[in-house]
Amino acid sequence: MRILNAQQMAQMDRYTIHELGVPGLLLMENAGMAVVRAITERVRPHQALAILCGKGNNGGDGYVIARLLYLQGYAVTIFHAGRPSTDDSRLNYDIAQRLRIPVMPLEAFEPQCFFAVVDALFGTGLERPIEGVFASAVEAANGVALRFAVDIPSGVCGTTGRLLGTAFNAHFTVTMEYPKRGHYLYPGANLRGELLVAPIGISSHALPPEAPHLVDQLRGALPRRNGDSHKGTFGHLLCVGGTVGKAGAIRLGAKAAMETGCGLVSVASNHQVVQSLQFAEPEIMSVIVPCYDSLLPEGDSASHVLEHPYDAMVIGPGGGRHSRLVQFYWEVIQGASCPVVIDADALYCEDEDRNDILEAIIRRSNGTVLTPHPKEFERLTGTPLPELESCKLDIAREWALKLGCTLVLKGARTTVAWSNGDVYLLDCPNAALAKGGSGDVLAGIIGSLLAQGMDADRAALEGCKLHALAGQIMSQRHGSYSGGPLKHIQSIATAIAQFEEEVQV
Ligand SMILES: NC(=O)C1=CN([C@@H]2O[C@H](COP(=O)(O)OP(=O)(O)OC[C@H]3O[C@@H](n4cnc5c(N)ncnc54)[C@H](OP(=O)(O)O)[C@@H]3O)[C@@H](O)[C@H]2O)[C@@H](O)CC1
């Protein structure tokens, strides 16, 4: 399934109507029918229903809904803002009038008189903040017991998820043909309720190739494992990071990597971290990074780490931000001839170092996955946070192409941008993952898949799905309060079992 912005949806509507010759009225009828199906499953004919209609085609859908419900004996009243401005919408309004469906001005809407309300005020055509009588109607409608939105709640921008003035707060949204970005981007995403996607006859021929993919099914593909394998078959991952006080981060990453099937996992850190790890995790090996007394890496520490040929590296969890440490990470990243996951403190840069770091990423040619959370991304690229939330799908694509890497933009709805510009939005928000350590687990999972031979783009996507699925399993077992990274890691085995196995050819 693809997600569209408002312009892309309008372009697909136009293609279907003008190039293929499908009448707009037919699409509007199909749209109305889809909403009516959602309503009749939840509302009985005697329960009073208000239908709020705007002047555009969203309002046109509303007149169709009113007619179809009225003909089925429903107690409907239309509230509108005057004669519609589009041909299709006007035609449906005229039919509603001839049928003598009660039509009232928007100002006369009294929410307490209705059991349910249908918001057909604005859809993807909303371009400026809602004000005046429209704003009052939306606010009043939010007081009705049961609320349906047509296509997208009025007041939510279909492209950015931003709220334009006041916004309708729906229990159900029936959207036409493709989900829109505003259904998934915050804060608009909080107002759509349950989202139902209805096919209405729009052709996919004009689907823009850059439209992001929606990942709402946590299915995946992992290679089948043959019996004649040994520990070298499944790769050796090196996790670089951990400082005194944050030793747990690198431990979580390494444990998650082991649980995801890596043959060998080593941690490179200072001697104190390595010592604590050796007692706690006997299955994880270690490399002691030569350090000054201050526990900061020495001049030749990177070459010491790079001596062994690893299959992949995770660099940064719990690493610390001292300039000597950051320099050490980047010496390792630039010297590594294997794929790397660059995470947490390895993504930290001072403003004056930004260009050098971005150049170093562009120069890498062995597979690079960046896993920033929004603040890390802001610091790394200079993109302001408010812009990032509303435009993150485009921004992720732009930076993945610019840097020639895979970008995992972490958040309630994590976005994965491939180095070829394909973008995936994961629709599996989970409050149980809003805890320190979740990101370390993700970096370890992705690193493990890289070490096992998956390419960077695929490892990032499958890794995010596996992480999300393990998170869901954990929260089913422990709830959203009591889960945590260690329990998350314990759920990876069940998540892998639920992934579909792909036969390796
Ligand atoms: N044939 C098709 O394409 C199909 C489309 N379909 C449906 O149509 C929807 C898109 O329809 P749309 O493009 O007509 O836009 P829509 O959301 O109704 O809003 C535009 C109207 O609102 C007005 N307006 C805008 N902002 C405003 C504000 N702040 N305050 C006040 N007014 C404001 C604007 O006025 P103007 O800016 O011109 O002054 C104009 O009158 C789509 O979501 C889907 O539901 C389906 O039926 C399938 C077939």
Ligand SMILES: [K+]
């Ligand atoms: K609407």
